[in-house]
Amino acid sequence: MRGLTWAALLGVEGAIHAKYEAIDKDTPIPTDRQIEVDIPRCHQYDELLSSPEGHAKFRRVLKAWVVSHPDLVYWQGLDSLCAPFLYLNFNNEALAYACMSAFIPKYLYNFFLKDNSHVIQEYLTVFSQMIAFHDPELSNHLNEIGFIPDLYAIPWFLTMFTHVFPLHKIFHLWDTLLLGNSSFPFCIGVAILQQLRDRLLANGFNECILLFSDLPEIDIERCVRESINLFCWTPKSATYRQHAQPPKPAPDSGGVRSSPCFSSECPDPPKTDLSRESIPLNDLKSEVSPRISAEDLIDLCELTVTGHFKTPTKKTKSSKPKLLVVDIRNSEDFIRGHISGSINIPFSAAFTAEGELTQGPCTAVLQNFKGKVIVIVGHVAKHTAEFAAHLVKMKYPRICILDGGINKIKPTGLLTVPSPQI
Amino acid sequence: MAKQYDVLFRLLLIGDSGVGKTCLLCRFTDNEFHSSHISTIGVDFKMKTIEVDGIKVRIQIWDTAGQERYQTITKQYYRRAQGIFLVYDISSERSYQHIMKWVSDVDEYAPEGVQKILIGNKADEEQKRQVGREQGQQLAKEYGMDFYETSACTNLNIKESFTRLTELVLQAHRKELEGLRTRASNELALAELEEEEGKPDGPANSSKTCWC
Numbered sequence: 001m002r003g004l005t006w007a008a009l010l011g012v013e014g015a016i017h018a019k020y021e022a023i024d025k026d027t028p029i030p031t032d033r034q035i036e037v038d039i040p041r042c043h044q045y046d047e048l049l050s051s052p053e054g055h056a057k058f059r060r061v062l063k064a065w066v067v068s069h070p071d072l073v074y075w076q077g078l079d080s081l082c083a084p085f086l087y088l089n090f091n092n093e094a095l096a097y098a099c100m101s102a103f104i105p106k107y108l109y110n111f112f113l114k115d116n117s118h119v120i121q122e123y124l125t126v127f128s129q130m131i132a133f134h135d136p137e138l139s140n141h142l143n144e145i146g147f148i149p150d151l152y153a154i155p156w157f158l159t160m161f162t163h164v165f166p167l168h169k170i171f172h173l174w175d176t177l178l179l180g181n182s183s184f185p186f187c188i189g190v191a192i193l194q195q196l197r198d199r200l201l202a203n204g205f206n207e208c209i210l211l212f213s214d215l216p217e218i219d220i221e222r223c224v225r226e227s228i229n230l231f232c233w234t235p236k237s238a239t240y241r242q243h244a245q246p247p248k249p250a251p252d253s254g255g256v257r258s259s260p261c262f263s264s265e266c267p268d269p270p271k272t273d274l275s276r277e278s279i280p281l282n283d284l285k286s287e288v289s290p291r292i293s294a295e296d297l298i299d300l301c302e303l304t305v306t307g308h309f310k311t312p313t314k315k316t317k318s319s320k321p322k323l324l325v326v327d328i329r330n331s332e333d334f335i336r337g338h339i340s341g342s343i344n345i346p347f348s349a350a351f352t353a354e355g356e357l358t359q360g361p362c363t364a365v366l367q368n369f370k371g372k373v374i375v376i377v378g379h380v381a382k383h384t385a386e387f388a389a390h391l392v393k394m395k396y397p398r399i400c401i402l403d404g405g406i407n408k409i410k411p412t413g414l415l416t417v418p419s420p421q422i
Numbered sequence: 423m424a425k426q427y428d429v430l431f432r433l434l435l436i437g438d439s440g441v442g443k444t445c446l447l448c449r450f451t452d453n454e455f456h457s458s459h460i461s462t463i464g465v466d467f468k469m470k471t472i473e474v475d476g477i478k479v480r481i482q483i484w485d486t487a488g489q490e491r492y493q494t495i496t497k498q499y500y501r502r503a504q505g506i507f508l509v510y511d512i513s514s515e516r517s518y519q520h521i522m523k524w525v526s527d528v529d530e531y532a533p534e535g536v537q538k539i540l541i542g543n544k545a546d547e548e549q550k551r552q553v554g555r556e557q558g559q560q561l562a563k564e565y566g567m568d569f570y571e572t573s574a575c576t577n578l579n580i581k582e583s584f585t586r587l588t589e590l591v592l593q594a595h596r597k598e599l600e601g602l603r604t605r606a607s608n609e610l611a612l613a614e615l616e617e618e619e620g621k622p623d624g625p626a627n628s629s630k631t632c633w634c
Contacts, residue, residue, distance in 0.1 A: 034489060037440035037461075044458045076439065076489045077463045117494050154495065155463035163463055206430075206482065209467045 002171065003088035007095055009178040010102040020094035023064045031066050031074045035059060038079040046167060048090055049083060061086055061097045068101070072112040077155065080162040081108075084170050107160055107182050109245035119243045121281055123157060124149040126239055129290040130186045131193060133238065133400065134230055136392045138197055139288070145205040149189075152212040156189055169220040176224045180231060183239035187230040191223045235300065235373070237293035238400055242278035273411070274298070276403045289376075289388035291403035297375055298414065301325065301341065323373035326366060328387050329406065337415035338406075339377065347383045351390055370396055377402040377409075427471050427480035429599065431591050432502055433584075434532075436524050437509030438517040439488030442543040445574035446509065447485050450584050455574055462487045464495050474588050477599070481588060493527065500531035505591040507583070509541040510558075512571065513550035518542075518557065525565055537590040539568045541583060546573040 039058045044050040049058070061082055066074050082100055089096040104112065110119045127149050132139035142148070155163045160177070162170050177184055193200065195218055200208055274294040300323050325342035327334050334344040343362045350358060357363045366374070374396065378384035384401045391399045402408065409415060435443040444459045444466070451468040466485040471478055484503065486496040500506075508524050510517040521540065528538060540562040542553060555571060562569030568590070570583040592599065 034439060041458050041460050073491065075491060076461045076487055079461070114491065115494070120495075150495075151465065158463060163460065206469060206480075209482075210469055213467045 002175070003085075003092070003095065003099075006085075006088065006174070006178055007099050010099055010106070012095070012098045012102050016098040017094045020064060020097050023068050023097075025060045025063045025067070029063065029066065032063070034074060034076065035062050035066075035079070038076055042079040043083045043087075043167060046087065048087060054086070054090075057086060057090070057093055057096075058082065061093055061100065064097050065100060069112070072104075072110075073114045075112055075116075075158065077159040077163055078112065080159045083162055084167060084174065087167055088171075103160075105245055107177075107185065108158070109182070110243060111158055118281070120154065120158070122241050122243050122284065124153060125281065125285050126241055126290070127153060127157075127186055127189055129288065130190055130234070130239065132288045132392050133290055133398060134190050134233070135194060135197070136395045136397050136399070138193060138200060140393060140395070141201050142208075143288075145208065147200075147205055147208045151209060153189060156192075157185060160185060161188065164215060165218070165220070169218070172220050173224060176228065182244060183234065183236075184227065184231055186239055187227040187234065188223065190230055191226040192218055194226060195219065195223060233373070233398065235290075235292045235296045235400060237276050237296045237403070238290035240276040240291075240293070274408060283381075287385045287388070287401070288392050289385070289399045289401055292375065292400045293403055294408040294412070297325070297339075297377075297402055297409075298412070300373065300375075301339065323375060324366065324369040325375045325377055325402075326387075327406070328376060328378040328383060333379070333406075337410070337417045339409060339414065340416045342377065347378065347380075347387055350387065355390060355393065357394070371398070373398045373400065375400055375402055377406055379405045379407060381405065427478040429477060429592075429595075430480045430482060431504045431588065432482050432484065433505040433507065433587060433591075434484045434486065434499060434503040435507045435509060436486055436496075436528070437488060437507075437541075438511070438514070438520050441488065441509045441511040441514065441517050442574055443488065443507075443509050444485055446507070446541070446543060446572060446580060447483055449574040449577060449580045451483070453577075455577075457575070461489075464492065465499055470584075472585060472588060474585060474592055477592065479588055479592065481584070497527065497531045500528065501533055503532060503536055504595070505537040505539070505587045506532060507539055507541050507587065508567070509543055510553065511544050512542045512553045512555075512558070513544050513547045515552040518553040518561075521561060535594055537587060537594055538565070539570070539583060539587045539590070540565070542569070542571040544573060544575070545571040545578055546576045 036059075039055050039062075042049065042058070046054075048054050058079065062074070062079060065078070065082075066072075081103075082096070085096040085099045085103070086093075089099065110116060111123075113119065128139070128143075131142065131149075161173060165173065173188065177188065180187075196211065196216065199211060199216075203211070276291060276293040325339050327338050327342045327344045328347040328350065329344070330346045330348070331344055334346075338344070343365050345360075345362045345366065350363075352358055357366065374391065376384050376388045376391075376399065378387070378401075384405060388399045388401050406415075435447060437443055439461070444462055445455060445457075447468050448454050448456070448459070451470045462485050464487055468483050468485070469480060470483070471480045473479070484499050486492070486499065506528055508521055508528070510521050512518075525538075528536065540558065542555070542558040544550075558569050558571060568586055570579045570586070572579040572583055574580060
């Protein structure tokens with residue numbers, strides 16, 4: 001039942017048997033040796049997967065995948081990723097193969113490139129930002145001791161946790177993962193860290209790496225629940241990755257083809273101007289907090305709907321968290337035009353030499369919003385990122401910055417200009 | 423809190439996939455042996471404190487993925503190591519041949535003065551042996567390394583080889599350590615070398631980014 005449900009969720013359809021039959025799974029390939037080394041080590045506590053028949057099936061499905069994906073290669077860990085599909089479809093190799101082939105582009109797009117370092121580096125950087133967004137205290141500590149995701153999270157994500165958990169936990173976790181999009185794994189990662197939070201906070205680098213080399217029992221039910229909660233708090237564009245799978249082109253509607261748009265660059269073609277833009281990896285790495293798109297900001301502020309009055313039009317968006325927009329430009333710029341409802345805390349005077357917030361009516365509002373989503377808006381990327389980093393240091397959760405700054409909002413006509421006081 | 427050890431060293435295990443790096447490590451740190459360890463993805467770690475020459479040495483052992491492609495990930499850990507185990511499997515001629523490649527990677531990425539030791543693992547599998555003991559000795563001699571045939575399964579030469587590499591590292595750092603033995607204080611310790619090393623490389627100064 002689960003096998004078929006997963007297949008449906010992954011959109012597996014068509015002549016999967018004919019396709020699988022047609023793949024040459026017998027001719028020796030250079031990867032054979034590695035596959036042979038890995039199979040006898042993969043989820044061998046399980047009777048099916050450790051049986052000779054299981055090994056033979058493992059071998060065929062993995063070989064079929066390698067042979068039919070010439071642009072990708074076998075990385076150790078692919079065996080673990082194959083395991084849940086093989087287990088669930090033990091008597092239907094073709095379906096196991098089809099599910100794995102559908103899963104990888106959706107959740108692990110280009111992770112199995114021969115040179116995948118740009119993909120992995122970006123992924124881990126976004127993950128770091130997610131930790132800071134959801135748990136600044138933990139993020140501060142881990143950064144201070146140098147316990148970076150590169151040290152522990154590669155097997156998590158490369159195998160979508162199949163290298164980390166036994167099968168029964170994987171099933172539970174993936175039942176939810178398959179309902180989420182490709183950003184959901186970040187939330188799972190943060191949820192795992194949060195379960196170990198107290199121990200991580202109490203320890204230094206050496207103890208932390210030891211903790212992860214022998215990962216303690218994780219309550220997977222709790223992990224799933226918390227992942228969902230984290231996911232709901234995460235603005236869509238905060239997990240934007242330039243190396244993510246490009247969106248499928250919209251179904252051909254007549255001959256109307258928009259001018260060549262590099263679809264990989266714009267996740268949401270009709271609104272490219274307000275979507276996030278890709279930035280160099282080093283810039284991304286230098287920012288503690290995630291950026292969100294203007295699109296997301298407008299959506300979260302419900303600015304598109306009759307923005308003049310505060311009276312909520314509909315409660316349909318009640319699930320969306322409230323947020324505060326902090327405009328860090330100087331007050332002259334702010335007066336000339338700003339996002340409705342935003343407060344002004346000029347960057348130059350926001351923090352004392354000790355790194356504390358200066359006292360004032362606006363900073364008081366900011367303090368009251370601690371815990372809600374706070375979006376920092378400016379016009380100098382570096383200042384905006386610095387402001388956000390300050391707040392993270394002060395353990396403000398859910399800090400993000402507006403990608404492209406105030407200039408992204410200007411063309412929308414959504415900035416309010418207060419009428420001059422008489 | 424007083425440190426439970428005098429110095430901290432980082433040792434690294436490298437070699438082809440399936441030669442038994444993780445098994446060696448688990449035998450050494452936990453005295454356990456499982457014939458079917460899951461593969462190592464990226465890096466893994468264990469720690470153990472041993473006493474060598476009256477000095478309490480905390481060794482942090484980094485276990486690496488053997489598949490060649492993982493080198494893009496693992497090579498960044500080479501430069502933090504003070505000692506390296508090069509491991510092959512005596513029942514795999516291929517893993518022995520590859521030692522040359524592993525040595526050249528060490529030369530390229532590891533710090534100068536890093537101590538190396540050659541290990542022929544799975545010595546209990548005599549009937550499957552493809553690499554003679556003298557071949558191992560010969561190769562070790564060529565590279566000026568010590569050599570052990572080990573078996574994680576039967577616990578042959580495990581403690582000996584880890585202790586030996588630790589001794590070599592201690593000798594190589596004798597100068598820095600001299601103060602340590604005379605002073606009882608833990609203050610001046612080579613361990614301090616470590617503190618900043620675990621941290622990620624400082625963010626590369628991003629170019630000016632202005633949204634104006």
